[in-house]
Amino acid sequence: MKITYLFAALLVMMIMLLALEEKIHAKKSVIVAWFAAITLFLASFFGLVYPETVKILGLDVTLPVYIPAIDWEVIAIILGSSLFVDVTSKCGLFTWIAIKLTKASKGDPFRLLIFYGVMTVVFSAVLNNVTAMIIVGTLSGVSLSKLNLNNKLLGFLLVEGLLTNVGGLLTLISSVPNIIVGNAAEISFVTFFIKSSPYVVVATIVTIIMGAKLFGIKALQGDVAKAEAAQHVAGFDENDGIESIWFFKFGTVMTALFVLALASASVTPYIKDLGMGYVALTFAAIMLSYYKSTAERFYQAVDWDLLAFFAGLFIVINMMEHALVLDLIGEELAPIIGLGEIWGTAILMVASALASSVTDNIPLAAMLAKILSGLNVPSDSTLWWAVIFGANLGGNITPIGSASTLVAVTIIHKFKLPMSFMQFVKTAVPFAVLQLILAAGYVLVFL
């Protein structure tokens, strides 16, 4: 038991250091690497882990314990998806869509908020929430400046930032907690989408309406104002960022096929044995063919900090499993889960959201996924969804709650708009509370 408490203390220390990442000027991959090294050594020292020889395809293979500790499927999905998105964004498709929608709004602020809001959600779902925030946030800055609506920019950026985490709930690959929890619960891509999309639609509508009211974003009145605004946005050229029309079309088709392939991965013969990581990596390789002689610049752009962080985190959590720390936390969670489906789900969701708001939601999701798996919680239990919704929406409570809200604040500061940590919390909390109430109601009533 003493060993379990020792490892639990190490886990708490790691989570605290991750929360203080900015203060201690250390990348999270490095922080997690320290703890991966320490916990591996201690686990080996206490005899909790030892190398085993296993048979793989008829061969006897002895693997170091940290190799099977890592969930390689998750690593492959993230690596493949980020490479695919990075290369595909060069074809100009996403900026083309963004500018087309800007022109379709005819410069009307309210219509623009709706279009940008929906675009944020869809881009967050298909790409990732950080890329979505960067694309829509920077376009908001440029287009509102063109429309002389700089006084509305703060409202736009905040609403978009909050919607990235709503959009992150749309598909299984939209956010890392979805991938981790979805994998652990064996939720397929299609099931995930069918179950989460009604909530995403409602939460998007509610967030946009609330944002429009709070920040005074209204439709234009009068023909002169409408004509003037339309003329302002007419100057945007959606084709400007397209270097090759062939690559643009190729990127468009590949994006559609990518989503289709992921959606059908669990039922497609042979592919289902290889998994979504294979699909993501294969599509990345196909897209990289266009840049075959300069592919290394895309490898340089891969978020290696994030991937190393995952690898280290999986090792730490695996060691916690061996040291029975997860059982200990599971025992503590048991009364909450035992409160029944309604209270158990609601409290788990709120607890996940609060924890996600101050620290990284990835370790939280990884840890809770392991615990729920250990408790043999069935795939269709609402508890999985409580973790998914809580971990994603918790990012809307503070600017450090998710990477995309942090990007939103960075863009806000880039345009020299005032927004302190507390101002963000004060403005965002009503949105987050409403989104969580809606989520709890939705999970309990419909899932």
Added chain:
Amino acid sequence: MTRLDQFTSVFKSADKAVYSYQKLSFKRILVVTDLKSNDMRDFIQTVRSFLSVTEEAKPQWDSVSGEDFNSVQQLLDIIQDKKPDLIVTYRHLHSKAWQWPYSLGEYLDIMSQATSVPVVVMPHPDAGHALSHSLQNTDQVMAMTDHLTGDNGLVNMALSMTAPGGHCWLVHVENKQILDRYMDVIGKIPSIETDQALETIAHQLLKEPKDFIDACRSVIENENGNVTIEDVVVMGRHISEYRELIQAKKIDMLVFNTKDEDQLAMHGSAYALAVELRTIPLMMV
């Protein structure tokens, strides 16, 4: 370079200047000379024949002879009184200094800046150095600047001077000396890749006016199908580049901006052009 900056650049680049066509016409044209009556009649005839494109609006032609004024103030008073919307004159009124290509003469110098009216500057009637193709008509008009993008006024002015069936040249000459100076500095900064910087900056500097000319062309084709839009977008030295273009394209009139909101005097490159390009009429806007 961060991705935030990359996307900001992409969207800024996609935000292009919009051209809006406006048909300009001149109702009152004032010809200012220092000639006596008979000579002035010949000069006015030459001007009216050359500017026949303005006749569509049936303008009222008025004139000021050399006997009507003998000071700048008097001339300005006459202009204020007659309220023309186009002035036609030449350099070195009441002066023999036209023989030396170093100034405009005090009258033109002040008139061009003290009034908001565009001024057409004809080659001096006594100098005899007008190019053979010039002074016939305005079927080859060139609007030139080092910042064409978004300059609707200049484009519309050049169009108003282009005879039906003629060619309106929209010319942007990016100052190579300035770019060279910046590239020299960039070449000394280790964190910036010099060749790539030169290529991308030069490309972007020329892309913007090209895009604007494309926008102008598509609007003008719809609004004024009688005029063909031609373009020249290059990197070079202003005066020598324009001199070569005038010769090569047989340009009849050069239209350019001379007023600068930040200063009272004509800005540097415009003054040099107004002084040195003496072989064809100029329109100073």
